[in-house]
Amino acid sequence: MDSLINELYYGNICPVEQMGGATPEEREILKRIHENEEKLGTILDEQEKAILDAIKDDCLTVSASMGERRFQEAFSLGARLMVEILASGPQ
DSSP states (O other), rough: OHHHHHHHHTTTTOOOSSSOOOOOHHHHHHHHHHHHHHHHHOOOOOHHHHHHHHHHHHHHHHHHHHHHHHHHHHHHHHHHHHHHHHOOOOO
């Protein structure tokens, strides 16, 4: 069996793919968002739709960036915890 580090290096482990899907509550919120976007689409003119699209794009960009940073921070915290645990040895 390859080491976990090798598996990660060669792309055999992808943490993003192992994340669970949306919860029922999140699916409901996503459904409401979609429905509200559809409603807005019927009343906004083209310029206003372009502004809404720009806002949505910016929200996706910042959300992805924050998610990546949170993953990195959590991974680093986990690694530091393991180092501390291993360094302390058996008590």
